[in-house]
Amino acid sequence: MSAPPDRAVVIGASAGGVQALLALLPSLPADFPWPVLVVLHVPADRSNVLAGLFEAKCSLEVKEAEDKETVRPGVVYFAPSDYHLLIEENGDLALSSDEAINYSRPSIDVLFESAADAYGERLVGIILTGANNDGAAGLAAVAAAGGVALVQDPAAAYARTMPQAARQACNAALVLSLERIADYLKGLKAE
Amino acid sequence: MPHRTEDIEIGLLLEALYQRYHYDFRHYARASIKRRLLQARSHFNMSSVTALQERVLHDPEMLPRLLGFLTVQVSEMFRDPSYFRALREQVLPHLRTYPSLKVWIAGCSAGEELYSMAILFREEGLLDRTLFYATDINPEALKAAEAGIYPMDRLRKFTENHQKSGGKSSLSDYYTADYGRAVFDKSLRNNVVFSDHSLVTDAVFAEMQLISCRNVMIYFDRGLQDRAVGLFKDSLTRHGFLGVGSKESLRFSRHASAFSEFVPEEKIYRKREP
Numbered sequence: 001m002s003a004p005p006d007r008a009v010v011i012g013a014s015a016g017g018v019q020a021l022l023a024l025l026p027s028l029p030a031d032f033p034w035p036v037l038v039v040l041h042v043p044a045d046r047s048n049v050l051a052g053l054f055e056a057k058c059s060l061e062v063k064e065a066e067d068k069e070t071v072r073p074g075v076v077y078f079a080p081s082d083y084h085l086l087i088e089e090n091g092d093l094a095l096s097s098d099e100a101i102n103y104s105r106p107s108i109d110v111l112f113e114s115a116a117d118a119y120g121e122r123l124v125g126i127i128l129t130g131a132n133n134d135g136a137a138g139l140a141a142v143a144a145a146g147g148v149a150l151v152q153d154p155a156a157a158y159a160r161t162m163p164q165a166a167r168q169a170c171n172a173a174l175v176l177s178l179e180r181i182a183d184y185l186k187g188l189k190a191e
Numbered sequence: 192m193p194h195r196t197e198d199i200e201i202g203l204l205l206e207a208l209y210q211r212y213h214y215d216f217r218h219y220a221r222a223s224i225k226r227r228l229l230q231a232r233s234h235f236n237m238s239s240v241t242a243l244q245e246r247v248l249h250d251p252e253m254l255p256r257l258l259g260f261l262t263v264q265v266s267e268m269f270r271d272p273s274y275f276r277a278l279r280e281q282v283l284p285h286l287r288t289y290p291s292l293k294v295w296i297a298g299c300s301a302g303e304e305l306y307s308m309a310i311l312f313r314e315e316g317l318l319d320r321t322l323f324y325a326t327d328i329n330p331e332a333l334k335a336a337e338a339g340i341y342p343m344d345r346l347r348k349f350t351e352n353h354q355k356s357g358g359k360s361s362l363s364d365y366y367t368a369d370y371g372r373a374v375f376d377k378s379l380r381n382n383v384v385f386s387d388h389s390l391v392t393d394a395v396f397a398e399m400q401l402i403s404c405r406n407v408m409i410y411f412d413r414g415l416q417d418r419a420v421g422l423f424k425d426s427l428t429r430h431g432f433l434g435v436g437s438k439e440s441l442r443f444s445r446h447a448s449a450f451s452e453f454v455p456e457e458k459i460y461r462k463r464e465p
Contacts, residue, residue, distance in 0.1 A: 067409045068416070068443050080438055086222040092413075094220045095438050097406040098227070099265045114222040 004091025005073045007122035009034050009185065010115045012108030012138065014041040014130030016158025018050075020178060021128070022057065025076060027182045030059035033190035034124075036076040037065070037093075037115065039085060039106045041130070050078045067095040073190075079106035086114035104134045112138025121146030124188070126181060127173075128152045130162025136169035149173040150181055200240035201225055207244050212254055214328065215391045216261055218415040224261065231260035255331055262329040264300035264406070267345070268307045268362075269352035271437050274405075275311055276357045277457040282432050283315050286400055292321040293399045295426065297390060297419075298407035299325040302336030306365075307353075308403065309379040314359045318382070324397065326388035337385050339375035346373050390419040395426045402427060405436040417445045424449045427462045434459045 013020055017040045025036070040050060055062040058076065065077040065085050070092055079085035083095040084106050094114075101107040112125050112135065125142035127135045129152060143149040151173045154160035167173050176184065201224070205217045216224055228240060235256075237243040247253045269275050286292055294312075296305045305325045312318040327333050341349070346362070353362045366373040388396070390407070402423050408416050423433050424446050433441075433450065435458045441447045450460040 066440065067438055068413055083438055084223075086220075086226075088220065088222050094222055095409050096220075096223045097265070097409070097436070098223065098263065110226065113226070117222070117225070 004070050005033075005035055006119065007034055008071065008087065008115055008119050009036045009124045009126065009188075010112055010142070011036065011038045011126045011128065012040075012112065012130070012135040012162075013038070013128035014132055014134065014159065014162055016129035017041065018053075019158065020152065021054065023178045024128075024182050024185070025054055025060070025062075026057045028058070028060055028185060030074070032060055032074050032185070032188070034188055035071045035073050036060070037071075037079075037085065037087065037111060038076060039079045039108045039111050041104055041106075041132075041134070042081050054078075065093045065095070067093065069093045079111065081106070084110040086110060087118045088114075089118045091118075102132060102134045104132070108135035109138035109141075113141045116141040116145040116147060119145075119147065123147035124150065124185070126150045126152075127163055127166035128178075129157035129159045131159040132162060133165040135162060136165040139166045139173060140170040143170050143172040150184065151175050152181065153177050197240060198225075200244070201228055204228065204240055204244040204247075207248055208257075211248055213392070214254075214258065214261075215389070218391065218412045219410050220412055223410055227260050227263065231257055234260070255329075258329050259331060262300075262327070262332065264298070264332070266300055266303040266406070267352060268303045268341075268349035269356045269358075270303070270307075270405075271457075272352045272355035272357075274356075274434065274437070274457045274459075275307060276355075277454045277459055278401075278434070279311060279315060279357050281454055282401065282459060283311075283317065285430075285432075286317065287315075289400055290320065292317065292401070293324070293397055294321055295324045295326070295397070295399045295402045295404075297326055297388075297402060297404035297423075299327050299336050299385075300329075300332050301341075302339055303341075303349075304403060304405065305336060305383065306339055306375050306379055307356075309383070310353070310358075310360075310362070310365055311356070313379070318379075321382060323380075323383040324386060324399075325383055326386050328387065328389045328391075330387060333385050333387065337380070339377070339380065341373050341375075343368060343371045343373055390422060391415060395422060397426065398428050399426050399431055400428055401432045401434070403434040405434065406439070407436075408439055409436060413443065416443075420444045420446045424462060429462065429464065431462045432459060433462070
Protein backbone atom coordinates (compact mmCIF):
# COMPACT_ATOMS: atom_id res chain seq x y z
CA MET A 1 0.00 0.00 0.00
CA SER A 2 1.29 3.47 -0.83
CA ALA A 3 1.84 6.05 1.90
CA PRO A 4 -1.21 8.12 2.82
CA PRO A 5 -1.36 11.52 1.09
CA ASP A 6 0.38 14.41 2.82
CA ARG A 7 -2.36 16.89 1.91
CA ALA A 8 -6.13 17.28 2.13
CA VAL A 9 -9.15 19.44 1.45
CA VAL A 10 -11.54 19.95 4.37
CA ILE A 11 -15.02 21.40 3.89
CA GLY A 12 -17.57 22.53 6.46
CA ALA A 13 -21.19 23.38 5.74
CA SER A 14 -24.50 23.60 7.53
CA ALA A 15 -27.88 25.03 6.48
CA GLY A 16 -28.08 24.90 2.69
CA GLY A 17 -24.98 22.76 2.62
CA VAL A 18 -26.33 19.91 0.52
CA GLN A 19 -27.09 22.24 -2.38
CA ALA A 20 -23.75 24.02 -2.05
CA LEU A 21 -21.85 20.73 -2.01
CA LEU A 22 -23.83 19.53 -5.01
CA ALA A 23 -22.50 22.57 -6.87
CA LEU A 24 -18.96 21.72 -5.80
CA LEU A 25 -18.20 18.03 -5.42
CA PRO A 26 -19.64 16.68 -8.70
CA SER A 27 -17.40 19.09 -10.61
CA LEU A 28 -14.24 17.40 -9.34
CA PRO A 29 -12.63 15.03 -11.84
CA ALA A 30 -12.20 11.31 -11.19
CA ASP A 31 -8.42 11.76 -10.95
CA PHE A 32 -8.65 14.51 -8.33
CA PRO A 33 -5.42 13.91 -6.43
CA TRP A 34 -6.40 15.08 -2.91
CA PRO A 35 -8.61 13.47 -0.27
CA VAL A 36 -11.67 15.53 0.68
CA LEU A 37 -13.07 15.46 4.21
CA VAL A 38 -16.51 16.94 4.79
CA VAL A 39 -18.47 17.90 7.89
CA LEU A 40 -22.06 18.70 7.00
CA HIS A 41 -24.45 19.34 9.86
CA VAL A 42 -27.46 17.08 9.57
CA PRO A 43 -30.05 16.11 12.17
CA ALA A 44 -28.57 13.58 14.60
CA ASP A 45 -29.93 10.39 13.16
CA ARG A 46 -28.08 7.23 12.41
CA SER A 47 -29.55 6.60 9.01
CA ASN A 48 -27.00 8.66 7.17
CA VAL A 49 -27.82 8.96 3.51
CA LEU A 50 -25.35 11.68 2.53
CA ALA A 51 -22.64 9.46 1.12
CA GLY A 52 -25.10 7.60 -1.08
CA LEU A 53 -26.67 10.82 -2.31
CA PHE A 54 -23.30 12.24 -3.39
CA GLU A 55 -21.82 9.00 -4.62
CA ALA A 56 -24.50 8.89 -7.30
CA LYS A 57 -23.58 12.34 -8.56
CA CYS A 58 -19.79 12.44 -8.21
CA SER A 59 -16.96 11.02 -10.29
CA LEU A 60 -15.04 10.56 -7.07
CA GLU A 61 -15.62 7.74 -4.61
CA VAL A 62 -17.78 9.04 -1.74
CA LYS A 63 -18.13 7.29 1.58
CA GLU A 64 -18.87 7.73 5.25
CA ALA A 65 -15.69 8.05 7.27
CA GLU A 66 -14.80 5.01 9.37
CA ASP A 67 -12.73 4.97 12.52
CA LYS A 68 -9.04 4.04 11.92
CA GLU A 69 -9.44 4.06 8.15
CA THR A 70 -6.41 5.33 6.22
CA VAL A 71 -7.27 8.26 3.95
CA ARG A 72 -6.79 7.86 0.24
CA PRO A 73 -6.47 10.56 -2.43
CA GLY A 74 -9.48 11.13 -4.65
CA VAL A 75 -11.98 9.96 -2.04
CA VAL A 76 -14.63 12.13 -0.37
CA TYR A 77 -15.26 11.24 3.29
CA PHE A 78 -18.34 12.44 5.12
CA ALA A 79 -18.35 12.62 8.91
CA PRO A 80 -21.04 10.27 10.26
CA SER A 81 -23.85 12.01 12.11
CA ASP A 82 -23.47 12.25 15.87
CA TYR A 83 -19.69 11.72 15.81
CA HIS A 84 -16.79 14.13 15.48
CA LEU A 85 -14.35 13.38 12.67
CA LEU A 86 -10.64 13.95 13.17
CA ILE A 87 -7.54 13.13 11.18
CA GLU A 88 -4.40 11.77 12.81
CA GLU A 89 -0.91 12.75 11.74
CA ASN A 90 -0.34 9.26 10.32
CA GLY A 91 -3.25 9.75 7.92
CA ASP A 92 -5.78 7.64 9.82
CA LEU A 93 -9.28 8.93 10.33
CA ALA A 94 -10.58 8.98 13.90
CA LEU A 95 -14.09 9.37 15.26
CA SER A 96 -15.04 10.65 18.68
CA SER A 97 -18.23 10.93 20.67
CA ASP A 98 -16.93 13.79 22.81
CA GLU A 99 -19.48 16.43 23.70
CA ALA A 100 -20.89 18.69 21.01
CA ILE A 101 -18.93 21.87 20.33
CA ASN A 102 -21.15 24.90 19.70
CA TYR A 103 -24.10 22.48 19.72
CA SER A 104 -22.51 20.62 16.82
CA ARG A 105 -21.46 16.99 16.53
CA PRO A 106 -19.83 16.51 14.12
CA SER A 107 -18.07 19.83 14.59
CA ILE A 108 -16.31 21.61 11.75
CA ASP A 109 -13.84 23.15 14.20
CA VAL A 110 -12.79 19.71 15.45
CA LEU A 111 -12.08 18.43 11.93
CA PHE A 112 -10.31 21.59 10.78
CA GLU A 113 -8.12 21.91 13.86
CA SER A 114 -6.96 18.31 13.69
CA ALA A 115 -6.35 18.64 9.94
CA ALA A 116 -4.34 21.82 10.48
CA ASP A 117 -2.16 19.85 12.91
CA ALA A 118 -1.78 16.93 10.53
CA TYR A 119 -1.21 18.77 7.24
CA GLY A 120 -0.03 22.31 8.03
CA GLU A 121 0.40 24.25 4.80
CA ARG A 122 -0.68 21.34 2.63
CA LEU A 123 -4.30 21.86 3.53
CA VAL A 124 -7.21 23.72 1.96
CA GLY A 125 -10.05 24.62 4.33
CA ILE A 126 -13.40 25.73 2.94
CA ILE A 127 -16.39 27.14 4.83
CA LEU A 128 -19.69 27.16 2.97
CA THR A 129 -23.23 28.23 3.82
CA GLY A 130 -24.55 27.82 7.37
CA ALA A 131 -26.55 29.48 10.12
CA ASN A 132 -24.14 29.13 13.06
CA ASN A 133 -20.54 29.92 13.96
CA ASP A 134 -19.02 26.45 13.72
CA GLY A 135 -15.90 26.39 11.57
CA ALA A 136 -14.74 29.95 12.28
CA ALA A 137 -12.11 28.90 14.82
CA GLY A 138 -11.22 25.92 12.65
CA LEU A 139 -10.62 28.00 9.56
CA ALA A 140 -8.44 30.37 11.57
CA ALA A 141 -6.41 27.33 12.70
CA VAL A 142 -6.02 26.21 9.07
CA ALA A 143 -4.67 29.62 8.09
CA ALA A 144 -2.45 29.87 11.19
CA ALA A 145 -0.82 26.56 10.23
CA GLY A 146 -0.07 27.96 6.75
CA GLY A 147 -2.96 26.34 4.90
CA VAL A 148 -5.27 27.94 2.37
CA ALA A 149 -8.55 29.33 3.76
CA LEU A 150 -11.53 29.78 1.45
CA VAL A 151 -14.98 31.10 2.33
CA GLN A 152 -18.11 31.04 0.22
CA ASP A 153 -19.25 34.60 -0.52
CA PRO A 154 -21.81 35.22 2.26
CA ALA A 155 -23.91 37.41 -0.03
CA ALA A 156 -24.52 34.44 -2.31
CA ALA A 157 -24.83 31.80 0.41
CA TYR A 158 -28.14 30.22 1.40
CA ALA A 159 -27.32 31.15 5.02
CA ARG A 160 -24.68 33.78 5.56
CA THR A 161 -23.90 33.51 9.28
CA MET A 162 -21.30 30.79 9.02
CA PRO A 163 -19.25 32.17 6.13
CA GLN A 164 -19.43 35.62 7.69
CA ALA A 165 -18.19 34.37 11.05
CA ALA A 166 -15.38 32.46 9.33
CA ARG A 167 -14.32 35.51 7.38
CA GLN A 168 -14.26 37.61 10.54
CA ALA A 169 -12.24 35.03 12.44
CA CYS A 170 -9.78 34.51 9.62
CA ASN A 171 -8.35 37.60 7.92
CA ALA A 172 -6.37 35.52 5.48
CA ALA A 173 -9.48 33.85 4.06
CA LEU A 174 -10.32 34.38 0.41
CA VAL A 175 -13.99 35.06 -0.23
CA LEU A 176 -15.10 33.34 -3.42
CA SER A 177 -18.22 32.23 -5.24
CA LEU A 178 -18.95 28.50 -5.35
CA GLU A 179 -17.86 28.46 -9.01
CA ARG A 180 -14.51 30.01 -8.14
CA ILE A 181 -14.02 27.59 -5.27
CA ALA A 182 -14.66 24.73 -7.68
CA ASP A 183 -12.13 26.24 -10.12
CA TYR A 184 -9.59 26.52 -7.34
CA LEU A 185 -10.00 22.87 -6.39
CA LYS A 186 -9.80 21.72 -10.00
CA GLY A 187 -6.46 23.53 -10.23
CA LEU A 188 -4.95 21.54 -7.35
CA LYS A 189 -2.13 19.33 -8.54
CA ALA A 190 -0.76 16.07 -7.28
CA GLU A 191 2.47 17.79 -6.26
CA MET B 192 7.11 16.67 9.67
CA PRO B 193 9.25 17.80 12.62
CA HIS B 194 7.47 17.59 15.93
CA ARG B 195 6.00 20.78 17.23
CA THR B 196 6.81 21.79 20.78
CA GLU B 197 3.24 21.20 21.89
CA ASP B 198 3.23 17.65 20.57
CA ILE B 199 6.46 16.93 22.44
CA GLU B 200 4.90 18.35 25.60
CA ILE B 201 1.82 16.17 25.20
CA GLY B 202 3.93 13.05 24.80
CA LEU B 203 5.88 13.96 27.93
CA LEU B 204 2.77 14.67 29.99
CA LEU B 205 1.24 11.31 29.04
CA GLU B 206 4.49 9.61 29.98
CA ALA B 207 4.52 11.47 33.30
CA LEU B 208 0.93 10.44 34.06
CA TYR B 209 1.88 6.84 33.41
CA GLN B 210 5.06 6.81 35.46
CA ARG B 211 3.63 8.78 38.38
CA TYR B 212 0.07 7.43 38.57
CA HIS B 213 -0.08 4.43 36.22
CA TYR B 214 -2.77 5.97 34.09
CA ASP B 215 -1.80 5.03 30.57
CA PHE B 216 -3.11 7.29 27.82
CA ARG B 217 0.01 6.91 25.72
CA HIS B 218 -1.74 4.80 23.11
CA TYR B 219 -4.96 6.70 22.92
CA ALA B 220 -5.79 8.15 19.50
CA ARG B 221 -3.67 11.27 19.63
CA ALA B 222 -5.88 13.87 17.94
CA SER B 223 -8.69 13.50 20.49
CA ILE B 224 -6.41 13.29 23.51
CA LYS B 225 -4.68 16.44 22.31
CA ARG B 226 -8.00 18.29 22.10
CA ARG B 227 -8.88 17.22 25.60
CA LEU B 228 -5.50 18.18 27.04
CA LEU B 229 -5.64 21.59 25.42
CA GLN B 230 -9.12 22.07 26.88
CA ALA B 231 -7.74 21.15 30.30
CA ARG B 232 -4.81 23.50 29.88
CA SER B 233 -7.09 26.39 29.15
CA HIS B 234 -9.58 25.41 31.88
CA PHE B 235 -6.83 25.38 34.50
CA ASN B 236 -5.31 28.58 33.12
CA MET B 237 -1.95 27.01 32.44
CA SER B 238 0.51 28.78 30.18
CA SER B 239 1.59 25.50 28.56
CA VAL B 240 1.10 21.75 28.64
CA THR B 241 4.43 21.58 30.48
CA ALA B 242 3.00 23.79 33.23
CA LEU B 243 0.03 21.43 33.45
CA GLN B 244 2.41 18.50 33.73
CA GLU B 245 4.39 20.20 36.50
CA ARG B 246 1.19 20.78 38.45
CA VAL B 247 -0.19 17.25 38.10
CA LEU B 248 3.15 15.66 38.98
CA HIS B 249 3.43 17.57 42.23
CA ASP B 250 -0.20 17.89 43.24
CA PRO B 251 -2.05 14.55 43.45
CA GLU B 252 -5.32 16.39 43.96
CA MET B 253 -4.95 17.64 40.43
CA LEU B 254 -5.12 14.08 39.07
CA PRO B 255 -8.88 13.46 39.36
CA ARG B 256 -9.58 16.86 37.86
CA LEU B 257 -7.37 16.14 34.88
CA LEU B 258 -8.85 12.64 34.53
CA GLY B 259 -12.23 14.34 34.24
CA PHE B 260 -10.99 15.92 31.04
CA LEU B 261 -9.14 12.91 29.68
CA THR B 262 -11.95 10.42 30.18
CA VAL B 263 -14.99 12.65 29.76
CA GLN B 264 -17.81 10.69 28.19
CA VAL B 265 -21.23 11.98 27.45
CA SER B 266 -23.75 9.22 27.03
CA GLU B 267 -27.49 8.73 27.23
CA MET B 268 -29.63 5.97 28.60
CA PHE B 269 -30.62 3.61 25.77
CA ARG B 270 -28.32 5.48 23.39
CA ASP B 271 -28.95 4.02 19.93
CA PRO B 272 -32.32 2.46 20.87
CA SER B 273 -32.06 -0.06 18.05
CA TYR B 274 -29.00 -1.56 19.76
CA PHE B 275 -31.06 -2.30 22.86
CA ARG B 276 -33.90 -3.59 20.72
CA ALA B 277 -31.52 -6.02 19.06
CA LEU B 278 -30.25 -7.17 22.45
CA ARG B 279 -33.82 -7.66 23.64
CA GLU B 280 -35.08 -9.48 20.58
CA GLN B 281 -32.04 -11.38 19.38
CA VAL B 282 -29.46 -11.76 22.14
CA LEU B 283 -31.54 -12.21 25.29
CA PRO B 284 -33.37 -15.31 23.94
CA HIS B 285 -29.94 -17.00 23.93
CA LEU B 286 -28.95 -15.67 27.35
CA ARG B 287 -32.20 -16.98 28.79
CA THR B 288 -30.89 -20.52 28.46
CA TYR B 289 -28.19 -19.90 31.11
CA PRO B 290 -29.03 -20.46 34.79
CA SER B 291 -26.81 -17.52 35.74
CA LEU B 292 -25.33 -14.69 33.73
CA LYS B 293 -22.40 -12.34 33.84
CA VAL B 294 -22.50 -9.09 31.89
CA TRP B 295 -19.66 -6.59 31.62
CA ILE B 296 -20.22 -2.92 30.88
CA ALA B 297 -16.66 -1.90 30.01
CA GLY B 298 -16.04 1.84 30.26
CA CYS B 299 -19.30 2.49 32.10
CA SER B 300 -18.64 6.19 32.66
CA ALA B 301 -21.50 7.69 34.72
CA GLY B 302 -23.63 4.57 34.41
CA GLU B 303 -26.19 5.45 31.74
CA GLU B 304 -25.58 2.24 29.83
CA LEU B 305 -25.48 0.12 33.00
CA TYR B 306 -28.90 1.30 34.16
CA SER B 307 -30.29 0.88 30.65
CA MET B 308 -29.05 -2.69 30.60
CA ALA B 309 -30.35 -3.42 34.11
CA ILE B 310 -33.80 -2.12 33.15
CA LEU B 311 -33.78 -4.19 29.98
CA PHE B 312 -32.82 -7.30 31.98
CA ARG B 313 -35.52 -6.62 34.55
CA GLU B 314 -38.16 -6.18 31.85
CA GLU B 315 -37.08 -9.49 30.39
CA GLY B 316 -37.06 -11.26 33.77
CA LEU B 317 -33.31 -11.86 33.79
CA LEU B 318 -32.10 -9.30 36.30
CA ASP B 319 -32.17 -11.56 39.35
CA ARG B 320 -29.88 -14.14 37.80
CA THR B 321 -27.42 -11.65 36.36
CA LEU B 322 -24.26 -10.27 37.84
CA PHE B 323 -23.13 -7.04 36.21
CA TYR B 324 -19.59 -5.73 36.21
CA ALA B 325 -19.42 -1.99 35.61
CA THR B 326 -15.85 -0.85 35.12
CA ASP B 327 -14.11 2.40 34.34
CA ILE B 328 -10.69 3.93 34.94
CA ASN B 329 -12.10 7.14 36.38
CA PRO B 330 -13.00 6.82 40.10
CA GLU B 331 -15.26 9.88 39.92
CA ALA B 332 -17.23 8.33 37.05
CA LEU B 333 -17.59 5.09 39.03
CA LYS B 334 -18.96 7.04 41.98
CA ALA B 335 -21.47 8.73 39.71
CA ALA B 336 -22.43 5.38 38.21
CA GLU B 337 -22.93 3.91 41.66
CA ALA B 338 -25.10 6.86 42.68
CA GLY B 339 -27.34 6.60 39.61
CA ILE B 340 -28.55 10.19 39.75
CA TYR B 341 -29.11 12.24 36.61
CA PRO B 342 -30.38 15.75 35.98
CA MET B 343 -34.11 15.67 35.33
CA ASP B 344 -33.71 17.55 32.05
CA ARG B 345 -31.95 14.55 30.53
CA LEU B 346 -34.85 12.24 31.30
CA ARG B 347 -36.99 13.29 28.37
CA LYS B 348 -34.38 11.97 25.95
CA PHE B 349 -33.78 8.85 28.08
CA THR B 350 -37.52 8.13 28.12
CA GLU B 351 -37.86 8.59 24.38
CA ASN B 352 -34.91 6.26 23.79
CA HIS B 353 -36.31 3.67 26.18
CA GLN B 354 -39.61 3.60 24.32
CA LYS B 355 -37.90 3.30 20.95
CA SER B 356 -35.86 0.40 22.29
CA GLY B 357 -39.04 -1.60 22.77
CA GLY B 358 -39.33 -0.86 26.49
CA LYS B 359 -42.12 -2.83 28.14
CA SER B 360 -42.54 -0.55 31.11
CA SER B 361 -42.40 3.14 31.87
CA LEU B 362 -38.96 4.52 32.64
CA SER B 363 -40.51 6.52 35.46
CA ASP B 364 -41.12 3.21 37.27
CA TYR B 365 -37.38 3.08 37.94
CA TYR B 366 -36.60 6.49 39.38
CA THR B 367 -37.92 9.04 41.81
CA ALA B 368 -37.78 12.74 41.09
CA ASP B 369 -35.95 14.72 43.70
CA TYR B 370 -35.27 18.46 43.36
CA GLY B 371 -34.64 18.41 39.65
CA ARG B 372 -32.80 15.10 39.74
CA ALA B 373 -33.86 11.59 38.85
CA VAL B 374 -32.64 9.08 41.44
CA PHE B 375 -32.61 5.56 40.03
CA ASP B 376 -33.94 2.67 42.06
CA LYS B 377 -31.14 1.01 43.96
CA SER B 378 -32.64 -2.43 43.44
CA LEU B 379 -31.33 -2.08 39.85
CA ARG B 380 -27.80 -2.29 41.21
CA ASN B 381 -28.26 -5.07 43.76
CA ASN B 382 -26.14 -7.33 41.59
CA VAL B 383 -23.63 -4.84 40.24
CA VAL B 384 -19.93 -4.84 40.98
CA PHE B 385 -18.42 -1.41 40.35
CA SER B 386 -14.74 -1.67 39.75
CA ASP B 387 -11.69 0.20 38.62
CA HIS B 388 -10.45 -1.65 35.58
CA SER B 389 -8.33 -0.52 32.66
CA LEU B 390 -8.60 -2.06 29.21
CA VAL B 391 -5.08 -0.77 28.65
CA THR B 392 -3.25 -2.37 31.56
CA ASP B 393 -5.53 -4.84 33.36
CA ALA B 394 -6.39 -8.48 32.67
CA VAL B 395 -9.33 -10.86 32.39
CA PHE B 396 -11.25 -11.14 35.68
CA ALA B 397 -14.35 -13.25 34.95
CA GLU B 398 -16.12 -15.21 32.25
CA MET B 399 -18.95 -13.27 30.63
CA GLN B 400 -21.93 -14.12 28.47
CA LEU B 401 -22.25 -10.52 27.24
CA ILE B 402 -19.85 -7.60 27.04
CA SER B 403 -20.98 -4.14 26.01
CA CYS B 404 -18.25 -1.63 25.29
CA ARG B 405 -19.47 1.20 23.15
CA ASN B 406 -17.62 4.31 22.05
CA VAL B 407 -14.65 3.47 24.23
CA MET B 408 -12.32 1.83 21.73
CA ILE B 409 -12.64 4.66 19.20
CA TYR B 410 -10.36 6.57 21.54
CA PHE B 411 -7.64 3.93 21.27
CA ASP B 412 -4.98 3.55 18.61
CA ARG B 413 -4.96 0.33 16.60
CA GLY B 414 -2.57 -1.54 18.86
CA LEU B 415 -4.60 -0.71 21.93
CA GLN B 416 -7.83 -1.66 20.17
CA ASP B 417 -6.28 -5.03 19.47
CA ARG B 418 -5.42 -5.44 23.13
CA ALA B 419 -8.95 -4.57 24.24
CA VAL B 420 -10.61 -6.86 21.71
CA GLY B 421 -8.24 -9.65 22.74
CA LEU B 422 -9.24 -9.09 26.35
CA PHE B 423 -12.91 -9.33 25.40
CA LYS B 424 -12.29 -12.49 23.41
CA ASP B 425 -10.58 -14.10 26.41
CA SER B 426 -13.31 -12.88 28.79
CA LEU B 427 -16.21 -14.31 26.82
CA THR B 428 -17.67 -17.71 27.30
CA ARG B 429 -18.16 -19.97 24.27
CA HIS B 430 -20.64 -18.23 21.96
CA GLY B 431 -20.59 -15.12 24.17
CA PHE B 432 -21.74 -11.78 22.77
CA LEU B 433 -19.85 -8.52 22.29
CA GLY B 434 -21.54 -5.20 21.48
CA VAL B 435 -19.49 -2.22 20.31
CA GLY B 436 -20.39 1.33 19.22
CA SER B 437 -22.38 2.00 16.07
CA LYS B 438 -19.29 3.39 14.33
CA GLU B 439 -16.87 0.87 15.74
CA SER B 440 -15.90 -2.35 14.05
CA LEU B 441 -13.78 -5.41 14.64
CA ARG B 442 -12.94 -5.41 10.95
CA PHE B 443 -9.49 -3.83 11.39
CA SER B 444 -8.71 -5.93 14.44
CA ARG B 445 -6.16 -8.71 14.67
CA HIS B 446 -8.85 -10.75 16.45
CA ALA B 447 -11.55 -10.25 13.83
CA SER B 448 -11.57 -13.94 12.94
CA ALA B 449 -12.41 -14.91 16.54
CA PHE B 450 -15.85 -13.32 16.14
CA SER B 451 -18.76 -13.65 13.79
CA GLU B 452 -21.20 -10.85 13.06
CA PHE B 453 -24.38 -11.63 14.93
CA VAL B 454 -26.40 -8.46 14.32
CA PRO B 455 -24.15 -6.62 11.87
CA GLU B 456 -26.15 -3.39 11.67
CA GLU B 457 -26.01 -3.03 15.46
CA LYS B 458 -22.37 -4.10 15.77
CA ILE B 459 -23.20 -7.10 17.91
CA TYR B 460 -20.66 -9.89 17.53
CA ARG B 461 -20.54 -13.45 18.78
CA LYS B 462 -17.47 -15.39 19.77
CA ARG B 463 -16.77 -18.31 17.45
CA GLU B 464 -15.83 -21.80 18.50
CA PRO B 465 -12.18 -21.82 19.48
